[in-house]
Amino acid sequence: MAVCLNPGVPPEFPGEALESKDGELGDYAPAPKQCHKCLKLKPPRAHHCSVCKTCVMKMDHHCPWINNCVGINNYRYFCLFMFFLAMGCLYYTVLGSRLFFQALVPARKRTIKLKFEDIQCVTLSWLVSICIFCAICLLGGFHLYLVLTNQTTIEFHTNMAGRQIARKRGEIHRNPYDLGMSRNFQQVFGPNTFFGFRWLLPYVARRPTCNGLEYPMVSDFRA
Incomplete structure (x- = not known):
């Protein structure tokens, strides 16, 4: 998707x-x-x-x-793609660690018999998995921050510049679309509770209600 x-x-x-x-x-x-x-x-x-x-x-x-x-x-599908990719890499990194470390020791000390082709496949797959996992954790952590603050990557850089300008003026810059973590999360993953975990299954979860032409703002929720 x-x-x-x-x-x-x-x-x-x-x-x-x-x-x-x-x-x-x-x-x-x-x-x-x-x-x-x-x-x-x-x-x-x-x-x-x-x-x-x-x-x-x-x-x-x-x-x-x-x-x-x-x-x-497709932003929620992109976030879920990163999440499940990270989980898949973590799964192989944990289960394949024994084979990986066995491939590093001399052949006479191995408790598991491995052919040369097996060693190549195991070591390459394990290294690729752990590298992708680390990279996805960094990228996914950044996008988790964006989701919880209701920003896009483009808006993140814009807001950073806005904060610097506001700081020089002695003012406070605030993202007008930041509605609080719960509402921000639902803006991306739909009106689903976080601990309900239905948002992990997009075909079961309720879709986001925003049409892309208008967005709720902080001013809309002020008394």
Whole structure:
């Protein structure tokens, strides 16, 4: 799904965009923006991908490993892909550690008979698995932070710059989409409780409710 699913291409400008709002925002709604590159509607948090040649709603980045953009439609699948990949690498790293260390000792001291081809396969597979596991833990940890703070990779860098500017002015910069960890998590994985673990099974879990054109903000929850 992370590879094949459309990451979330916005509608054409302006007909489909105006129809999708159904007049809910009234006359005071801000004028819709148009991307000057692909000429599609450019809703908040959307960015133009130079590889895909189109805008992507809530674009995080273009991932060469899945050969697809990571956007609002497939971000949760991308996160689950990293999680299950890490678990698979950890599984082999733990179960294959005995064979790996047996392959390192001289042949006369081995308790398990291994052919030369077996040693090559075991050592290469174990080293690749542990390297991928370490790399995924770093990348996955970063994206876990993004999920819990309701940011994309692009917004993370933007907010970092915003904090530096606000600090120089003696002000406090806050991400307007940060609704708290629980709501932030549900923005990505849908209205599913974390300890229910249904979010681990996307075909069973409820889908996210956001349409990619509008996003809840902190100001919407203030009394």
